[in-house]
Amino acid sequence: MGMIESIVAAQDEFARMRRAMHENPGLGFQETFAAELVATKLREYGMDEVHTGIGGTGIVGVLRGKRPSNRTIGLRADMDALPITEETGKPYSSKVPGVMHACGHDGHTATLLATAWHLSRDRDFAGKVHFIFQPAEEGLGGALAMLKDGLLERFPCDRIYAYHNAPGYAKDHIFTRSGRMMAGSRFFTIRVQGRGGHAALPQTTIDATQIAANIVMTAQSIVARNVDPIESGIVSFTDVYAGTNSFNVIPDKASMKGCLRYFNKAVGDQMTQRLTEVVQGVATTYGGSAEITFEDIFVPLVNDPDATAIALAVATETVGAENVHGDVAPFTGSEDFAFMVEDVPGNYIMVGAGPGAMPHNPGFDFNDDILPTAASYFCRLIAAELA
Numbered sequence: 339m340g341m342i343e344s345i346v347a348a349q350d351e352f353a354r355m356r357r358a359m360h361e362n363p364g365l366g367f368q369e370t371f372a373a374e375l376v377a378t379k380l381r382e383y384g385m386d387e388v389h390t391g392i393g394g395t396g397i398v399g400v401l402r403g404k405r406p407s408n409r410t411i412g413l414r415a416d417m418d419a420l421p422i423t424e425e426t427g428k429p430y431s432s433k434v435p436g437v438m439h440a441c442g443h444d445g446h447t448a449t450l451l452a453t454a455w456h457l458s459r460d461r462d463f464a465g466k467v468h469f470i471f472q473p474a475e476e477g478l479g480g481a482l483a484m485l486k487d488g489l490l491e492r493f494p495c496d497r498i499y500a501y502h503n504a505p506g507y508a509k510d511h512i513f514t515r516s517g518r519m520m521a522g523s524r525f526f527t528i529r530v531q532g533r534g535g536h537a538a539l540p541q542t543t544i545d546a547t548q549i550a551a552n553i554v555m556t557a558q559s560i561v562a563r564n565v566d567p568i569e570s571g572i573v574s575f576t577d578v579y580a581g582t583n584s585f586n587v588i589p590d591k592a593s594m595k596g597c598l599r600y601f602n603k604a605v606g607d608q609m610t611q612r613l614t615e616v617v618q619g620v621a622t623t624y625g626g627s628a629e630i631t632f633e634d635i636f637v638p639l640v641n642d643p644d645a646t647a648i649a650l651a652v653a654t655e656t657v658g659a660e661n662v663h664g665d666v667a668p669f670t671g672s673e674d675f676a677f678m679v680e681d682v683p684g685n686y687i688m689v690g691a692g693p694g695a696m697p698h699n700p701g702f703d704f705n706d707d708i709l710p711t712a713a714s715y716f717c718r719l720i721a722a723e724l725a
Contacts (some may be wrong), residue, residue: 339655342714345456349677352455352713353706355379357430360704361420363437366474367394367483372417376471383458385469389492393484399469399495399625401458404725407465411723412495412682414675415450415715416443416475422719425700429543435480441501441697445473448500452713453720457648468493472653472675477525478637481674490681497717498684501677501712503704504598505697507690513666514687518645520639521572521599522606523672524632528553528617529581532626533588543588544625547580550592550668552576552620553628560612571609572599572670599670601638636672642683649685652718657711689715 343624362371380388380399387400395417411636424431424438433436439445454469470489474480505679507513530553532546556577561571573596580592598613600606614630621628641649646664653662666688675686689712 339716341542341656341710342456342717342723345452345713345717346454346710348452349706349710350711352448352452353394354363355446355451356704356706356709359444359447360439361430361433363432363434363439365437366418366476366478366480368472369395369417372444373397375376376417376447376451380454380469381432383436383455385454385458390503391490393480393487394483396480397471399454399479401454401461401467401469403463403465404461405464407497407724409724410468410494411465411720412468412470412493413450413453413499414470414472414498414500414678415446416472417447418474418476418480420445420476420698422698422700428692428703438700439704440699440702442702442704443475445503445706445709446501449709449712449716452709453716456713456717457720463720465724466658466718468495474562475674479635479674481677484676484679485677488685495682496722497642498678498682499645499649499716501687501689501715502673503691504710505694505702506693506706507688508661508689509692509705510657510708511661511663511690512657512687512715513663513690514641514646514649514685515664515666515668516641516643518638518668519641519686520669520671520673520676521601522603523589523636524598524606524610525635526596526598526613526632528594528628528630530592530621530628532590535588537586537588537599539724540588546589546592546626549621549624549626549628550578550580550594551593552624556616556620557613560609562614564590564608564612565605568606569602570600571605573609573613594658599672601668603638636674637676637680638650639673639676639679639686641685642679645683648722649687649719652715652722653687655718656715
């Protein structure tokens with residue numbers, strides 16, 4: 339069946355919307371430009387309902403098909419940008435200092451707008467579609483904020499679907515799998531307390547730098563010597579600081595941040611316990627103290643088998659069987675759409691974007707050529723689910 343011709347013909351219009359959002363990015367819960375554009379366009383397309391301010395800046399559009407049915411399908415896109423200074427040199431580069439769409443959420447939003455536009459033209463389906471535009475996916479809890487604001491109680495769904503662009507993967511190829519698709523992530527913050535002093539008199543100090551360094555090194559044994567080899571986990575330290583900006587002062591404090599990644603919640607809990615024991619044990623060994631706090635940011639994203647079967651069939655209709663990969667290896671990145679599919683069966687796919695900078699890179703830009711691919715896929719999902 340291939341791409342939907344009307345979406346292909348309108349690609350430039352939706353690319354212009356995407357680039358307008360790219361020029362005017364907003365961090366999590368600050369996506370005012372995108373949210374206003376989305377609400378305006380949904381009203382123009384004749385949505386039956388447009389609800390704003392859900393979970394902060396989130397928006398839900400409701401479209402009823404021309405045939406009655408009790409079934410409802412949710413389609414979700416994220417809207418937020420990242421605290422990165424853009425280096426693409428594109429004419430539509432970010433106008434907001436230190437903020438850019440470095441993950442393609444502008445493209446995801448434009449894709450869902452294209453889907454809403456096409457489906458609203460003839461409403462040739464039975465039931466309802468909920469178009470969910472989510473804020474703050476990048477580690478700030480936007481999905482949870484929408485859920486706590488009653489998203490699924492106010493807009494119940496029988497199934498829910500989403501996608502992400504995938505630079506480095508063959509353009510217009512679709513990747514997914516049943517079961518574990520993406521990792522859960524738990525952020526941690528460690529604060530070390532020692533006793534500072536003169537670098538010439540180390541015997542009078544409790545060196546916070548030494549404690550921090552040993553915590554980092556010892557923590558690397560957690561996965562290697564505690565996690566079942568059949569499972570997997572990652573311990574990453576991403577911010578380590580100790581010092582006074584001096585050559586001759588041993589610092590009394592150190593701080594560290596990082597994250598745990600896992601596909602099994604039990605493994606995540608095991609890693610959390612062991613890291614807590616390592617932090618406290620190392621600090622005590624060297625005469626200091628330390629505290630660690632955790633924040634659950636993402637749970638593992640688990641694709642529902644039935645939803646995945648439908649997604650694979652629709653993907654095959656859209657891009658051809660030779661371009662569909664239904665048993666891709668799980669991704670160690672995280673995605674807070676996972677919280678939605680904990681409550682509602684759903685599926686998450688990757689759409690290959692071809693060569694280009696990877697997400698979270700100052701040189702990244704969404705490939706507008708995959709807009710018709712992803713939007714056609716979404717529209718065909720609705721046709722399949724709400725026949």
